[in-house]
Amino acid sequence: MPPRRRLASESLTADDLATLNSALAEGRRATVYLREGTPSLGLAPGASARVIAIAGTTLTIKPRGVDDELPYEADELRMTKDAPPQPAKAAKVAKPAAAKKAAQPRPAEAPKTDASAAQIPVTAAAPKTATRPAKRAASKKAPSSVTVTVFGSADNEWSVSVTRGGRKPTRSRSVAADSVESAMRELGDDVALEAASSVLNAAREEAQRRVEELSRELEAARRALAALEGQSESE
Numbered sequence: 001m002p003p004r005r006r007l008a009s010e011s012l013t014a015d016d017l018a019t020l021n022s023a024l025a026e027g028r029r030a031t032v033y034l035r036e037g038t039p040s041l042g043l044a045p046g047a048s049a050r051v052i053a054i055a056g057t058t059l060t061i062k063p064r065g066v067d068d069e070l071p072y073e074a075d076e077l078r079m080t081k082d083a084p085p086q087p088a089k090a091a092k093v094a095k096p097a098a099a100k101k102a103a104q105p106r107p108a109e110a111p112k113t114d115a116s117a118a119q120i121p122v123t124a125a126a127p128k129t130a131t132r133p134a135k136r137a138a139s140k141k142a143p144s145s146v147t148v149t150v151f152g153s154a155d156n157e158w159s160v161s162v163t164r165g166g167r168k169p170t171r172s173r174s175v176a177a178d179s180v181e182s183a184m185r186e187l188g189d190d191v192a193l194e195a196a197s198s199v200l201n202a203a204r205e206e207a208q209r210r211v212e213e214l215s216r217e218l219e220a221a222r223r224a225l226a227a228l229e230g231q232s233e234s235e
Helices: 014-025 087-103 112-118 120-124 126-139 177-187 190-234
Strands: 031-034 048-055 058-063 070-073 146-152 158-164
Touching: 014 048, 031 058, 070 158, 146 190, 158 190, 177 190
Parallel strands: none
Antiparallel strands: 031 048, 048 058, 058 070, 146 158
């Protein structure tokens, strides 16, 4: 039997999700590992977890030593316990760059006009670096959901953890939306406050968009009714 191929990826890829789905369909155990630890649950980076279900890029997992089933996104998990070595990739990329630098001194006999032309690729490369922040900004989209977990012990040790994305946790209870932000402020944790605020702001924007849409529909209906009433009076 050939060895199972593992991609050197920081998080779960589409192929990894397909492999895990196949394992669940065949009744086999599917295991993943946490990229980052969750101190409130006693989970360290690289902790193993059993996959219970997969819905798109959201995985419901049961970490080892934890009784609850928790939702995690694919980019928060990986297939191996240890992170893949990244320096090796950087070394490979550096070799072609070194080769290009070694090849540049060859046209040393070229006139000064060639030297000025050689600087053109440097200025042309500037737009490429400028586009990178745009990609990062686009990826920082407000999550559709967020899970804030508060842990406390009899030793008066309290902590809070935040998981972005995922489904509604089991055995959870409904609370008023207007009390969530004030509760996050009282906790004094900036990460939890920012995560909750991003979801609340997205909900406010969606509600405002819906109000504007309904207002336009109502105005169109009023104009149509007025036109019909005017037509009936003329008859």
